[in-house]
Amino acid sequence: MVTHISTTPFGRRMLTLAHVASQVDAKKRPPGKAVHKWNIFRAICTAKNRLGVTERALAVLDALLTFHPETVLTGEGLVVFPSNQQLCLRAHGMPPATLRRHLAVLVDSGLIIRRDSPNGKRYARKGRGGEIELAFGFDLAPLVVRAEEFEALAEEVLAEDRARKLVRERITICRRDICKMIAAGIEEGVPTQSNGQGPDWMTLHELYRSIAGRIPRTAPRAALEGIATELSLLADEILNLLEDHLKTQNPSGNESHSERHIQNSNPDSLTDLEPRSRESRGAIVAFEPEPERMPERTYPLGMVLDACPDIIDYSRGGISNWRDFQAAVAVVRPMLGISPSAWFDAQSVMGESEATVVVAAILQRGEAISSAGGYLRGLTRKAEAGEFSLGPMLMALIGSRKREKQRA
The missing domain is CATH 1.10.8 (Helicase, Ruva Protein; domain 3)
Known part of the structure; x- marks a missing residue:
């Protein structure tokens, strides 16, 4: 009868002190201790970064747990002995070389212990009654011993x-x-x-x-x-x-302020901080009953917001249409120091829709532009001479944001 339990790996694999420590901890396991294997597996998945294991290694551990017939891990029969072929199948077709690499990760992190046979094969010896007397494969005992540690780490990760x-x-x-x-x-x-x-x-x-x-x-x-x-x-x-x-403020001032606020509280009305001509004001009144649509000679709203996402911070409740976008730009213009005359010239040359997109682009560039008003006047002169196009400006902003994401 064999009484000695394998403690060293087969072949060229080396034994480390960390492997010995895992085996020592496994011996301290109380005989009656039992844990739910899938609860422990979920805790390990949550704390995987703390434990130093990858998603692929966890897929291998998941496959190993399926070879244990019981949901509860307890007692002495915690060694599973599947072949590499069966493990690869249950690990969603993982290549053998990849499987061996991730098995080593699980062993090094102390989640499983190797119990290698004399020839390195995985199998079990059964007694006359059919019960398993000795098994060579992977011991799941560390999952039981370290169950509280895994759950505590998972709680810390969730709290963080x-x-x-x-x-x-x-x-x-x-x-x-x-x-x-x-x-x-x-x-x-x-x-x-x-x-x-x-x-x-x-x-x-x-x-x-x-x-x-x-x-x-x-x-x-x-x-x-x-x-x-x-x-x-x-x-x-x-x-x-x-x-x-x-x-x-005095009470009369508060009252007039409240009246002014009520008159301007309609979210569908476009708040304009700059003076307009009578014709322009009349156009807005006539435009209100019409359904929302994209302004002529401009780019899709989604593309503009992708290039200039900072403008969303200045909206009342997000930007879902062009009217919301124009209202946000009306708030931003004086904050950037764009004078009414510079804004009027830009609208006259570029058109209102394109001019609002240009202001959003100026906001997006931030500190790169020292004088927003002067920059807008320069673009207006270029547009008047036919030397400015909005498309390249938007594409440059989108490309810059993509590069920032890649660097991050």
Whole structure:
């Protein structure tokens, strides 16, 4: 009767101290301890980065678990002994060389233990009653021994994911609040300085852009929390400016402000911060009953938003049509420092729809353009001479965003 259990791998595979440690831990397993194999597998999948295993290695572990006949892992019979051919089939047709590589990953990470036979084959010896007396293959005992460790790691990962999601939600809300409060302050002419002291709205907007520009696509939670705190402080400061302005207004001013707000509260009406001609105002009134459609001589809205996503931050409730897009651009124009005359010239030469897209593109380029008004005038002159086309500008922005994603 064989009483010695294999502890070393067959062939050229080397034994490491980590392998010995896994075998020592397996010996400490209480005989009566039982765990649900699929619950433990889900915990390992959640904590895979902490454990240093890949998705392909987990697919092999999943296949190994299917060779254990019971759902509950307990007792001594935890060695499974499938052939490589059967393992490859259950691992969705994985090539043999890939299978061997990922089996080594599972062994090195301490999830399974090799119990190799004298010739390296996997098989089981049965007694006279048909019960398995000795098996050579892969021992699943570490899954039972380390069950609590796997579950604790999974909880930590889930808690970290929840915390990261919350801080990203906080950043999104702060960005939306700051953009819309700055837009409201500019539209209502709220003063920001007392006795010539303090920043103006453009300075606050530049401060916001500098903070928002440091938000990485992928970052640890600690880095995101620092940015969220900065945005929260800035949002509180801007809100205090608006509240202080309301406190200084007299009741009649509040009443007239409320009446003006009610008259302009229709979300379907296009808010224009620049003066228009009588004909233009009349055109808007006549246009309201018509269904939404894409303006003539412009590009699809989805393509424009793909090239200029920053304009969405300045919308009231997202941009789902061209009217929403034009309303957001009307908020952005004075924030960029574009004068009414520069805007009127751009509309006259390019057309209103193309001019609004150009303003969104200028916003997207951000600090790369020192003077938005002067830049718009330069583009207007080029368009008047037939030397400017909107398409290459949009494609350049889309290409730049794609390159940023690839670098990230």
